[in-house]
Amino acid sequence: MQLQPPVCLRQQGFTLMEVLIAVTITAVIGLGVWQVVNGVVNSRDRVNELAEQFDGLQKAMLLLERDITQVVNRPVRDVYGDFSPALTTRDDAFALMITRQGWRNPLGLRRSGLQRSAWEFTGRELRRRYWPVLDEGQEDSSRDLLLLENVTEFEIRFIDADGNRHEQWPDDEALAGLSPGARPDIALPRGMEVTLEHERFGELVRTFTLPDFDPQQAQGVINQQLEAAESDTDEEEEEAEEQATAQPGGGS
Numbered sequence: 001m002q003l004q005p006p007v008c009l010r011q012q013g014f015t016l017m018e019v020l021i022a023v024t025i026t027a028v029i030g031l032g033v034w035q036v037v038n039g040v041v042n043s044r045d046r047v048n049e050l051a052e053q054f055d056g057l058q059k060a061m062l063l064l065e066r067d068i069t070q071v072v073n074r075p076v077r078d079v080y081g082d083f084s085p086a087l088t089t090r091d092d093a094f095a096l097m098i099t100r101q102g103w104r105n106p107l108g109l110r111r112s113g114l115q116r117s118a119w120e121f122t123g124r125e126l127r128r129r130y131w132p133v134l135d136e137g138q139e140d141s142s143r144d145l146l147l148l149e150n151v152t153e154f155e156i157r158f159i160d161a162d163g164n165r166h167e168q169w170p171d172d173e174a175l176a177g178l179s180p181g182a183r184p185d186i187a188l189p190r191g192m193e194v195t196l197e198h199e200r201f202g203e204l205v206r207t208f209t210l211p212d213f214d215p216q217q218a219q220g221v222i223n224q225q226l227e228a229a230e231s232d233t234d235e236e237e238e239e240a241e242e243q244a245t246a247q248p249g250g251g252s
Contacts, residue, residue, distance in 0.1 A: 053150070053200060060126055060147040061196075061206065067117050068192055068208045070100040075184050076116055077135040085184045089156060089168050090175075094118040096156055099134065121154040126196070153197035158189040165193075 014022075073086045076099060084091075086099040096119040103115040117130040126148040132141055158169040170186045178184055188210050197203045 050200070053198075056148045057198065057201060057204075060128075061204075063128060063147065064119070064194065065206075065208060066102070067098050067100050067119075068210065070102045071098055071188060071210055072101045072114060073186075073188055074099045074114060074134065079136045079138065083182070083184050085170055085186050087169060087188055090170070091118070093120065094129070095121045095154055119154075121151065124151060125149050126151045126154060148198070150199040151196065152199060153195065153203075155195045157193040157195075159191040159193065161187070161190050163190075 071087055075083050075086050078084050084097065088097050089095060091097050097116070098118075099114060099116050101114050103113050105111065105113065111132060112134065114134055115130055115132075116134050117128060120127045120129060125146060127144055127146050129142050129144045132143075158166045158171075160166065160171070166189075169189055170184075174186050178186075191210060192208045194206045194208065195203065196206075
C-alpha cells in the first residue's frame with residue numbers, strides 16, 4: 001500500500017492588514033456620507049429659518065401698510081378720558097398709535113369697523129397691539145402680537161402738506177394750538193417714511209402715502225347715498241301699497 005504525501009491546506013480568511021484596509025475604507029466612505037447628509041440638513045434648517053424670518057418681515061410690513069393707508073381721522077379717549085389724536089407718536093410707550101378703518105367682521109359681531117392699533121419697538125422686537133374698542137375703559141382689553149425679532153432700528157418720519165419732514169406727529173405747532181380737554185382737530189400728514197433695520201435683511205425704507213380727501217366732500221357723498229337709499233325704500237313702499245289696492249277687495 002503506497003502512502004500519499006500529505007496535502008498542504010491553504011490558509012483561508014483575511015489577514016490583519018486586509019481587515020485594517022477594509023475598515024479604513026468603510027470609515028472614509030461613512031465619514032463622507034455623514035458630511036453630505038449633515039450639510040443637507042444644515043442647509044435645510046438655514047433655509048427654513050431664513051424663510052420664517054422673511055415671512056415675519058413681510059407680515060409686519062403688510063400690517064403696517066394696512067394701518068397707515070387705512071388711517072381715519074377719528075380721535076380717541078384714553079383711560080383717563082382725555083382725547084388722543086387719531087395718529088400720534090407722542091405716546092411714550094409706543095412708536096406709533098393710529099386709528100384705522102377696514103377692520104373686517106366675518107362673524108358679524110356687534111362692534112365698530114374702526115380699530116385702534118399701536119406699534120411698539122422694544123429695542124430687539126417689533127410688536128403690534130390693538131384694542132377692540134376705540135375709547136379705552138378702565139380695564140385693559142388690548143391684544144399684543146409679536147411680529148418681528150432681531151430688529152435694531154425702527155424710526156418714523158412724517159411729511160406734511162408743504163413737503164416738510166417732522167420727527168414727531170402732531171408737530172409742535174399743532175400741539176401748541178390745542179385747547180386742554182378739547183377734541184383735537186389735527187390734519188393727517190401727507191406721507192410717512194418708515195425705516196426698519198434688521199440684523200439679517202439690513203435697512204429697509206418704505207414711504208407711504210396717506211389717504212387725501214376732503215372730509216366735507218366725503219360726508220356729502222355719504223349723505224347722497226343715504227338719501228338714495230331712503231328714496232328707494234319709499235318707492236318700494238308705494239309700489240306695495242298700489243299692488244295691495246289693485247287686488248280684489250283691497251279697497252274695502
